[in-house]
Amino acid sequence: MNFGQFLLRRLFLMIIVLFGVACIVFFIANVIPADPVGAILGGNAPPEAVDRLKAKLGYDQPLIIRFGNFITGAVRGDFGVSLKTSNPVMEDIKNYFPATMELALVAITISIILGITLGILSAVHRNKAIDQFSRIFSILGVSMPVFWIGLLLLLVFYFKLGWLPGSGRLGFFTYPPPRVTGMYLIDSIIAGQWDTFKEALLHILLPAFVLGYNATASIARITRASMLDVLRQDFIRTAKSKGLRKNVVIYRHALRNSLIPTVTIIGLVFGSLLEGAVLTETVFSWPGLGRYITTGMLFLDYPAVMGGTLYIALIYSIANLIVDILYALLDPRMRM
Amino acid sequence: MELRGKLLDVSNLKVSFYTYRGVVKALNGVELWMDSGERLGVVGETGCGKSVTSLAVMRLIEQPGEIQEGKIIFNGKNLVELSEEKMNNIRGVEMSMIFQEPRSSLNPVMKVGYQIGEAIAKSKKIKIKNTYPEVKDMLRLVGLDPERVINSYPHELSGGMSQRVMIGMGLATHPKLLIADEPTSALDVTIQAQILELLDELARKMGNAVMLITHDMGVVAEFCDKVLVMYAGNSVEYASTARLFEKPLHPYTGGLLQAVPRVGRTDELKAIKGTVPDLVNPPSGCRFHPRCPHAMDICKLERPPFVEIEPDHYVACYLFKGKNEVREDG
Numbered sequence: 001m002n003f004g005q006f007l008l009r010r011l012f013l014m015i016i017v018l019f020g021v022a023c024i025v026f027f028i029a030n031v032i033p034a035d036p037v038g039a040i041l042g043g044n045a046p047p048e049a050v051d052r053l054k055a056k057l058g059y060d061q062p063l064i065i066r067f068g069n070f071i072t073g074a075v076r077g078d079f080g081v082s083l084k085t086s087n088p089v090m091e092d093i094k095n096y097f098p099a100t101m102e103l104a105l106v107a108i109t110i111s112i113i114l115g116i117t118l119g120i121l122s123a124v125h126r127n128k129a130i131d132q133f134s135r136i137f138s139i140l141g142v143s144m145p146v147f148w149i150g151l152l153l154l155l156v157f158y159f160k161l162g163w164l165p166g167s168g169r170l171g172f173f174t175y176p177p178p179r180v181t182g183m184y185l186i187d188s189i190i191a192g193q194w195d196t197f198k199e200a201l202l203h204i205l206l207p208a209f210v211l212g213y214n215a216t217a218s219i220a221r222i223t224r225a226s227m228l229d230v231l232r233q234d235f236i237r238t239a240k241s242k243g244l245r246k247n248v249v250i251y252r253h254a255l256r257n258s259l260i261p262t263v264t265i266i267g268l269v270f271g272s273l274l275e276g277a278v279l280t281e282t283v284f285s286w287p288g289l290g291r292y293i294t295t296g297m298l299f300l301d302y303p304a305v306m307g308g309t310l311y312i313a314l315i316y317s318i319a320n321l322i323v324d325i326l327y328a329l330l331d332p333r334m335r336m
Numbered sequence: 337m338e339l340r341g342k343l344l345d346v347s348n349l350k351v352s353f354y355t356y357r358g359v360v361k362a363l364n365g366v367e368l369w370m371d372s373g374e375r376l377g378v379v380g381e382t383g384c385g386k387s388v389t390s391l392a393v394m395r396l397i398e399q400p401g402e403i404q405e406g407k408i409i410f411n412g413k414n415l416v417e418l419s420e421e422k423m424n425n426i427r428g429v430e431m432s433m434i435f436q437e438p439r440s441s442l443n444p445v446m447k448v449g450y451q452i453g454e455a456i457a458k459s460k461k462i463k464i465k466n467t468y469p470e471v472k473d474m475l476r477l478v479g480l481d482p483e484r485v486i487n488s489y490p491h492e493l494s495g496g497m498s499q500r501v502m503i504g505m506g507l508a509t510h511p512k513l514l515i516a517d518e519p520t521s522a523l524d525v526t527i528q529a530q531i532l533e534l535l536d537e538l539a540r541k542m543g544n545a546v547m548l549i550t551h552d553m554g555v556v557a558e559f560c561d562k563v564l565v566m567y568a569g570n571s572v573e574y575a576s577t578a579r580l581f582e583k584p585l586h587p588y589t590g591g592l593l594q595a596v597p598r599v600g601r602t603d604e605l606k607a608i609k610g611t612v613p614d615l616v617n618p619p620s621g622c623r624f625h626p627r628c629p630h631a632m633d634i635c636k637l638e639r640p641p642f643v644e645i646e647p648d649h650y651v652a653c654y655l656f657k658g659k660n661e662v663r664e665d666g
Binding site: 233234235237238239240241242243244245246253256257330331332333 | 421
């Protein structure tokens with residue numbers, strides 16, 4: 001099977017997965033015994049008004065027709081109109097998503113760099129101080145809930161020490177950079193506004209670290225385990241028997257082999273990162289898609305919830321597709 | 337000290353592994369020596385310390401193992417005392433090693449040509465990509481098609497081809513000593529013969545010495561000039577191949593030879609009674625005494641020294657005392 005076929009197959013599988021997610025999202029939203037129309041109009045609305053709004057929103061149609069409409073709309077990128085903001089949901093997503101993507105990308109970057117470094121160091125210096133440190137760090141990361149670490153770090157770095165800003169993407173008096181990607185870090189570089197860049201960076205550090213902490217821990221543990229496993233392999237002995245220096249053996253021969261399981265984990269934790277964004281964004285008042293979905297949920301804004309969830313599922317699938325491609329690049333045996 | 341072997345002289349080599357079960361005394365004073373260009377076969381049962389000996393000579397014993405005592409004089413230098421850095425200038429340059437499992441001994445994510453080039457680049461201090469002409473020569477020498485193999489990944493090669501690559505990699509730097517740790521055990525019988533022939537031909541051409549670790553007495557008879565028999569971490573007998581097959585002295589060697597099937601052999605094959613001892617709690621005195629049909633009282637108390645019984649024939653056994661004092665019967 002060549003690479004093109006591989007890609008086609010993966011894309012086909014992705015469509016099936018997304019269809020499954022769409023089904024689940026739709027039916028959950030429609031079997032919850034809560035009435036968005038009632039929520040909008042209030043309990044004392046006249047029945048005619050209720051009927052009119054139901055007809056306008058399409059809630060008078062049978063479930064299956066509504067499902068058909070939802071799917072055909074979703075394929076065209078049309079998730080309906082948000083009940084709360086009265087904007088098309090897709091437009092809201094376009095506004096909110098870059099903030100989440102920026103947060104998730106910075107978070108995953110921090111966790112990859114920190115996680116892989118910790119993993120390698122603890123495998124190479126097994127049972128030494130750095131290994132013990134990384135073990136404790138990881139156990140804390142896996143076991144503490146995101147919102148709690150978030151509050152704790154806010155307390156220390158914002159409230160007590162005052163080193164880092166507490167909430168939002170920029171200071172209150174700073175204008176966002178001209179929009180190109182919607183990610184302030186990138187946009188401010190494009191516009192050459194270095195002060196804004198620095199401010200955006202300071203704002204994103206804490207939430208990104210909190211969001212990525214769990215992922216960092218997983219990546220560090222997996223990298224350590226797989227590095228230890230690889231270091232026991234025969235070909236490592238061969239590399240040593242060639243008289244290669246320790247660092248060459250570790251970084252040239254062992255690292256690439258040990259990254260294969262790590263890449264899988266990165267794909268998986270990226271999913272939990274998007275999921276964790278919902279909580280992190282709430283704690284840090286980060287105006288992203290996670291918060292959009294959370295507030296949508298509180299207002300029974302189903303189009304927003306369904307659209308936002310499906311969009312996150314799409315991004316997650318794309319992340320996993322990228323992981324599969326990375327696999328093939330790392331391990332020639334996968335290219336068969 | 338006078339050296340018994342001009343190229344390599346290992347004396348009183350002790351290696352232990354610190355495991356949860358206790359200290360495994362894997363090597364308990366191994367004696368071994370080789371001249372330049374010589375082929376030495378190291379034989380013995382599984383677990384007798386053959387592989388550990390070869391790894392110790394390469395200084396590749398890993399934690400929790402440790403060389404505790406002894407000398408490894410290679411080319412005039414005592415390897416036991418060398419720093420890791422100096423050792424790296426000997427490994428892969430003056431001595432190299434090939435292993436039992438050729439397929440898992442090659443890095444799965446690197447092209448074969450690169451892996452051979454790495455060895456050459458290191459010894460000549462040049463860039464890896466500049467070694468490719470030499471890599472191609474080497475591949476041709478081991479009987480592979482350079483154009484096809486140089487850019488292959490290990491999983492695209494068969495076991496026999498992989499072992500050819502390993503041999504090419506081992507000899508690419510023209511080492512004085514090639515250690516081959518059971519190089520044919522994992523291969524099909526027909527391929528085994530080819531690989532041995534290749535080793536034989538190349539060693540002749542390049543003049544390197546070969547230390548062949550094996551448990552196959554047939555391979556030893558075919559390939560080696562000298563044989564060292566090991567038992568439970570000790571050297572028990574050393575002689576020229578012809579002499580050893582003709583007149584094995586140590587009871588263990590005798591047992592080994594009687595357990596080898598041969599075409600035309602009419603007498604019954606005899607197994608050596610008992611099993612390889614546990615090296616956490618090895619038997620006292622001579623480690624072979626619980627299985628030895630000729631065991632005497634002294635065998636349980638003291639370890640027999642490794643002495644020259646007749647010219648170039650060494651045995652560690654109380655049945656024999658010094659030069660020309662061969663007792664006819666136990």
